[in-house]
Amino acid sequence: MSGTPALVVIGAGPSGTGLIERIAANAPDLYGDHPLTIHLVDPHPPGGGRIWRHGQSPLLWMNSRAEDVTMFTDDTVRMAGPVRPGPALNTWAAEVRSGRAALPEGARADTGLRDGIGTLADDGFPGRRVQGAYLRWVYERAVAALPQRVTVHWHRGSAVRVSGSREGRQRVWLAGHGTPLLADAVVLAVGHLEAEPEPEHVELADFARRHGLLHLPPDFTADTDLDAVPAGEPVLVRGFGLAFVDLMVLLTEGRGGRHADGAYLPSGREPVLYVGSRRGVPYHSKLGYGWHGEKPPLPRFFGPDRIEALLKADKPLDFRRDVWPHIDKELGHAHYHRLFTAHPERTTGRRADFEERYAAAEPGGAELAALVAAAVPDPADRLDLDAIDRPLRGVRHPSHEALQKAMRGYVTADLARRHDPAHSPDLAVFLGLLSVHGQLTRLGDVGDWWHGFFGFLASGPPGPRLHQLLALSRAGIVRFLGAGTTVDTDERRGLFLAGSTTVPGPRTAARTLIEARLPGPALERTRSPLLQELYAEGAAVTAGGLLAVDPDTGHVLWSDGRPHRRRFALGPYTSARTGAVFTRPRTGGPAFRQNDATARAALTFLRDLA
Incomplete structure (x- = not known):
């Protein structure tokens, strides 16, 4: 050339x-x-x-x-x-x-x-x-x-x-x-x-145009024009991740309100945000303490050798069937290594014996579950990733007001746990998540579920943002909808309607619907x-x-x-x-x-x- x-x-x-x-x-x-x-x-x-x-x-x-x-x-x-x-x-x-x-x-x-x-x-x-x-x-x-x-x-x-x-x-x-x-x-x-809107969002946007409503599709929140969001009215928000946190800030402090001594002082220009999602809860707070002591050796059960074996499989990989059990075992290894080394009083038996039997057990099997149950007496000290992923599964509240109180309790408990070194196995699991994430890049596209789970557990908002969320809830500016949130349209009334599996009864009606997430x-x-x-x-x-x-x-x-x-x-x-x-x-x-x-x-x- x-x-x-x-x-x-x-x-x-x-x-x-x-x-x-x-x-x-x-x-x-x-x-x-x-x-x-x-x-x-x-x-x-x-x-x-x-x-x-x-x-x-x-x-x-x-x-x-x-x-x-x-x-x-x-x-x-x-x-x-x-x-x-x-x-x-x-x-x-x-x-x-x-x-x-x-x-x-x-x-x-x-x-x-x-x-x-x-x-x-x-x-x-x-x-x-x-x-x-x-x-x-x-x-x-x-x-x-x-x-x-x-x-x-x-x-x-x-x-x-x-x-x-x-x-x-x-x-x-x-x-x-x-x-x-x-x-x-x-x-x-x-x-x-x-991105071009998904079919559901096309239908919602068309409904909004016909009835003079406002539908904001997935977008980077800092680029979304929020001036049209009305003050004082109920606004449905679908999505409880980091895009919601930005939205919450811009529609409250961004409209002149302020936080002082744990309370929110409104300006009067805020809407009332009714927020829900599939999980129905915000992402977990960022951890509020550092690492001390021995770190778990990572990777252990989900390293390059495991990736090579998965890549050589003679059938298409199914993430939940073929990959997730090994990730579950890897994160459990990080969790129990920390529990035995930093909090041995909450375990029984010798660490070496547990680790030997843990290594030999099949991922996701009954033998592994029995081993953990015998070595960790308190179920609260055992790692249950499925329960973590869906904290409101099976939870029902008799009224929306009961849900608000319960959700404030959930967020308060999460903040306390994520800032308490007595729960330091959570930090070990976080390190395990980082290790797993680094390995997964070689497998290519593993689907959206993993990225959502990783973000929910490892990439949540700063603790102070969740304290602000609590203050906004107490002030009535943020209202929780619950898990399994769905949005429908009412042609007769010309309104969006939102409900969840967590609370029975009337659905929440609003003239504005915001999709609080990035486009796919x-x-x-x-x-x-x-x-x-x-x-x-x-x-x-x-x-x-x-x-x-x-x-x-x-x-x-x-x-x-x-x-x-x-x-x-x-x-x-x-x-x-x-x-x-x-x-x-x-x-x-x-x-x-x-x-x-x-x-x-x-x-x-x-x-x-x-």
């Missing part, structure tokens, strides 16, 4: 930034002193991208503690490339406060941002704009670390199409531009994208013209509708099973999605491994091409 090789990276958020960091780390050894042009395409500034951009409400927080967020690798990451350490978010904030690190230029005039960094504790939950500033700093540091003959150009816009054969140069077409970017390789590092990542319904074109061109998709990629390199797989050697993809719409947005230090984050593998595969291809 002639001229300087070119790599186009579509998406400048955390995935694109992490990829640039890995290119900078690997280029000296893999690429030498060859020239390379990197084109970075995103309508939002590099670093934060859309989700972590500066231009969003300062009321919105990260969902992780500052000490639990890093964009830099360490020696726990199993990857081929070199480790390039760097500060976690809390350390970076301390360096900004001391003057050892500078805020990105565009953020220096924001006094609220500087105040947020100035008061940020290691175990505090930073605002999203603080995280955006950190990501911008990481991006600038990564670009500065690139070899001298590697240059980066940011194109402020959206990529709408990639064309080109496996053998030839690729053309990346940008919205509003008649001339494409020429690329020898392309990495799609786009994040959460808009399936390619069949994406509104991204870039991914629509990729799908139409013949890219392979999984049974769940995700873009199929090689888990070891990130190459996009084609419908004939072959990888497209010039195209790579990272993100939640791919079969190698990692779930967690950011990595805790020293947890061997799978996102780092994926970024490193993709960077190395792209650099090797471009080097050989040159």
